[in-house]
Amino acid sequence: MRKQTFSGILGVLAALVIGGVVLALQKFNPFSTYGALLQYSLLSASGLSAMLSRAVPLVLTGLSASIAFGSGLNNLGQPGQLVIGALGATVVGLFVPLPAVALIPVCIAAAMVGGMLWSGLAAGLRRAFAMDEFIVTLMLNFIADYFALWAITYPLFDPAALSPMTRPIRTYAWLSEVGGINASVLYMVVATVLCWLLMSKGVSGYEWRIMGQNRLFARIGGCRVDAHYVRVMLVTGALAGLAGGLMVMGGPHRFVKGLGANYAWDGVMIAVVANNSIPGTFFYGLLFSMLQQGAIGMELVTAVPSEFIDVLQAIIVLVVVAGRVSLNLMFDRIATRKKLRESLQ
């Protein structure tokens, strides 16, 4: 654990240095660029609040990918599950007449059910026909995208709008701001804590992790891997769906064209850098949302295009992941040498 934290911090710093070199080569000042990045995310109240809201879909899809990968499942369907979840919350928010106390939980449930439906479809295809979820979830992403686009262009289209989007959901379903911070952030934190409890304290979390490390061993040890497989798919789908629902309820309050497009692969990316650890996913989610939020300000103050952040994120992923492997090798070598010396004395 400590090794992971150490190599993670080292990796991020190394990636920032590489990013700085890239900036310097383009004749931008790296220090003022990184300064602006911080200024518009962590160091200002409005930036911090926006950054936390932005972290909601990142962390939740990251948790979804972390749990799936950690359990040995290739669920790459977070983008699709997010979109269907967002659609579920939107439909309930538009048409179900309930008071605020009931509508918000129902909307959230609808979002999670939407995500579960989409990941459950992939799980069902795997169980019934042995279709690999890796390709199925990928293809379902594209199908979900087009389906949602159809839904907001025809049946749910807002006639007053110029581009495809739905009408705003009922105000009862809006998530309010608490002390300048959107309530969706609270749900994200709760979800993270629950996931952490599930994965590191619960029996099923333990069995899932064993399944991720060695499926055969888990089966022989008495885990019902097939049942667990479906459960993991449903839980991870629900998390991604929740991300979509919270985006609609906390943000634009309607399903806008392209919702979730910017977050498409971020969940997978965050799970990858965090090495499927739940706290790691949370912190990298915050880091990436900080970068993405700061990018907007960075573009305003310096001439650096905000797309630079996409490059920086990919550099962080590569350097942290590669660094972890090499550092682990190095640590092992040092430990071996130490042991050897001790045993020789």
Next chain:
Amino acid sequence: MSVFYGLYSAMLVGATPILLAAIGGAFTYYAGIFNIAMEGMMLVGAFCAVLGSFFLHSWILGIVCSIAGALVMAGIFVLFAVRLHTDEFLTGIALNLFAVGLTTFLLRDIFHVKGAFTDPRIVAIPAVTVPFLGQIPVVGRLVSGYNAIIYVALAVTVVAAYVIFRTSFGLRLRAAGYNAACLNSSGVQTPAIRVWSLMLCAICCGLAGAYLSLGSVRLFAENMSAGRGWISLAAVILVSGNPWGVGIISLLFGFFDGLTVFLQGSAIPTQFTAMIPYVATLVSLYFYSVRKRKA
């Protein structure tokens, strides 16, 4: 009859990038690399093709740049997955993300546009008229007058099948995936074979990218590979890498892709017709899985 020709040429247009990328994927598949970076290589290739064609005023140099760009991506893959022993799947995901980020960043940085860049100064890859065969009434329209890359793709398929099954390099390539330890013990460096397979994959993906941006259109749009790399990966897995199988399945996808274009303007909403290639992938995966289960 014009309906038939329209569908036929739409099929070729749709099939070509998938075929090229999938042949590239076949090389790495046989070498035992779980390579999912085709999407990224294709995207970088497409961008570099426009870059080369625009600044050097030549489509040939555009293709050269495109292959060079894809090779750089392959180099990064080699550095991380082969040298530093990072997980291939993670490297592939990171590379794909890197490709999207890099191309949007450079699009903004070099051409100062967002979304898409098009310019009359971009030189497109020309269509080729086949001598003699092109003169024959019906056959002529079927074999002649298509984009040069389409013929290259055909040639690449044949060459790939020959190299993989008939040469000593192909034998080593297959051995690298089948039993790397055995190959090592017979004195061949498996990592070297894997590096070669990645280079070949990059060349194919570079060609696919050049076709995307300089073939039927003359523009680069953000994320213009639009999942084709993933479909080609599915194609490779479905036929276990066999180049002839890849060819057939790419034509099938090309057909459905062409159908998409063809059904635009009909009563069916375009959002549903656009789903067709992805649904087709799922359907073919269904047949593959059911067959494999019975075996």
